[in-house]
Amino acid sequence: MAGKTVLLYPCPELGHINPMVQIAKALVRRGASVTLAVADPPDKGAVLADVIAGVAAACSSIGVRLLPIPSREDKAYSHPVMWIVDAVRLANPALRELMRSLPAVDALVVDMFCIDALDIATELAVPAYVFYPSAAGDLVIYLQVPYVASSAPSSFKDMGDTVLKFSGVPPVRALDMPDTMEDRERDVGRARIQHCSRMPEARGILVNSFEWLEARALEAIRGGHCLPTGRSAPEIYCVGPLVDGGKIGESGGRYECLEWLDSQPKQSVVFLCFGSRGTFSMAQLSEMARGIEDSGHRFLWAVRNPPGHRSKLAEVDLEPLLPEGFLERTKGRGLVLKNWAPQSEVLQHGAVGAFVTHCGWNSSLEAIMSGVPMVCWPLYAEQRLNKVHLVEEIKVGVVVEGYDGELVKADELEAKVRLVMESEEGKRLRERSATAKVMAADAVKDGGSSDLALAEFLNNLGTK
Missing domain, CATH: 3.40.50.2000 (Glycogen Phosphorylase B;)
Incomplete structure (x- = not known):
């Protein structure tokens, strides 16, 4: 045929x-x-x-x-x-x-x-x-939205922490729509x-x-x-x-950051990467830097210019974006990349033990396929809904508090990184993620x- x-x-x-x-x-x-x-x-x-x-x-x-x-x-x-x-x-x-x-x-x-x-x-x-x-x-949520929205007393933006109930998924706050x-x-x-x-x-x-x-x-x-x-x-x-x-059209060469990962212990590195549109204010970048530094863990971090920055994507100057002395103090323990990281290859590397992510579904699936637990930091689109599924239903991640406000504080990021990398709960997340990896391959x-x-x-x- x-x-x-x-x-x-x-x-x-x-x-x-x-x-x-x-x-x-x-x-x-x-x-x-x-x-x-x-x-x-x-x-x-x-x-x-x-x-x-x-x-x-x-x-x-x-x-x-x-x-x-x-x-x-x-x-x-x-x-x-x-x-x-x-x-x-x-x-x-x-x-x-x-x-x-x-x-x-x-x-x-x-x-x-x-x-x-x-x-x-x-x-x-x-x-x-x-x-x-x-x-x-x-x-599941989108199929039900036309009927839930029409019966809601007001638009979701006015409902704040009000819990919306949809069949087949955990409860969702209106502000996470x-x-x-x-x-x-x-x-x-x-x-x-x-x-x-x-x-x-x-x-x-x-x-x-x-x-x-x-x-x-x-x-x-x-x-x-x-x-x-x-x-x-x-x-x-x-x-x-x-x-x-x-990346579509990207040559399959070996990236320097992968060679850096080769020298790191197994599951010791926290990978921070937020997709093609994930940008943060100077204040938020400073909090992130302090949080990952204070955690004491090794890290690989892809940093973009803040929103509204005049420089082109290729012109990231890390020194003024990060706290004074940060790059020097974390030299050897951390590696900061400009703009972009070969995310799929990084997640598949055995040295990576946690992924701080915006919860884009492509990124989430790459983490699941690699068996890497997630620290969920949703930014836009359907990412807040994905956070609900990853944390509460699939149970392969934890969420940073404050993502829906002005700033995620340094001590919050530090706490969630330590939870995944050091605690009994983190061990359970790794075990669940390892199971998900096997089931994805199957x-x-x-x-x-x-x-x-x-x-x-x-x-x-x-x-x-």
């Missing part, structure tokens, strides 16, 4: 394109013909431009088609997410023309932000699926709730997680607990963990739950 033809349509954002590339590679390994259609805004930033260029260079087995959209130079947006929403809306006509030009498309797989492309799939009679790149626990959903009266709030409400229209949802990791959340969806009575959920395919082994191996789910997805294409 001829292989299936699948068209993937990611959101034009680093954390969404990377996992979509990984699922593309997984589908190609199974004999599918895959095309990645990426919105190509003329006003894209340097990071997105590098990612788009890197995808084409790194994925010779995958067709990459850029979808041009009109210039929007004079248009202002109330929230950065609305820039993305507008980009994919403007790219939809080019997507329609692409789909018409292809000989056959067995499935269109869209990112949640590209949900309006479901209309194009219906118009062209192509089965449509959603790829959800984050936690199944987030998906994504900022895009805080106010259902804002354009961004309306857009995100509309995205959530349309997901069940898809024929199925592919999730970047695995059965063992989030069994309760998955049961809530499949058991019909996330949608109103009479409305059935789409088929759920858990196909993760799908993570990028390094999920993606031949015959594992995620491997079988991907096969089932392909087998179901073309059936009613």
Whole structure:
């Protein structure tokens, strides 16, 4: 039987394109013909431009088609997410023309932000699926959000510590909901709730997680607990963990920081890294430096310029960003990197014993696959929800208090680092993380739950 033809349509954002590339590679390994259609805004930033260029260079087995959209130079947006929403809306006509030009498309797989492309799939009679790149626990919440939000007395932003209860996940404070959903009266709030409400229209949802990791959340969806009575959920395919082994387009050379880790004792190093957009104020960087120094533990720390800094990304000057004498006092015990670290490779290194992270799902999965417990410091998007799942449900991390305020204090970071690295609770976290590592490997191996789910997805294409 001829292989299936699948068209993937990611959101034009680093954390969404990377996992979509990984699922593309997984589908190609199974004999599918895959095309990645990426919105190509003329006003894209340097990071997105590098990612788009890197995808084409790194994925010779995958067709990459850029979808041009009109210039929007004079248009202002109330929230950065609305820039993305507008980009994919403007790219939809080019997507329609692409789909018409292809000989056959067995499935269109869209990112949640590209949900309006479901209309194009219906118009062209192509089965449509959603790829959800984050936690199944987030998906559970998002499926229920349209109904919870409509019955709430006010917007989430006005509810503070009020506990929201969703089927299948631990209780969530209203202030831990994504900022895009805080106010259902804002354009961004309306857009995100509309995205959530349309997901069940898809024929199925592919999730970047695995059965063992989030069994309760998955049961809530499949058991019909996330949608109103009479409305059935789409088929759920858990196909993760799908993570990028390094920066897209990055050469596979040996990094100096890995050589530094080679000389450190096993599980002795605390790794601090906060994703492509994780930046902190000067005051917060100072508290972080004091906390990690006072902990007494070895560390590897990727530092970026503070928000609004005039310097380009490559021009990080560490001396004025960190407390006076910090680099000299911690020389040998710690290593500070400018801007970026080869995160996946670092987490896989045996010298790393803890990961201070923003809880982006790609980063969280890399830690889980490496068996490294996390100190959770969520910053934006769905990261506060991920923190809830990682700490309270999956039990592979602890949270720093104060992340939702002005500053996380030095003694708080010190305490949580010591907890993970020194205490009995930290030992339990390491044991749980080691189990999660084994189960993640089992999920993606031949015959594992995620491997079988991907096969089932392909087998179901073309059936009613």
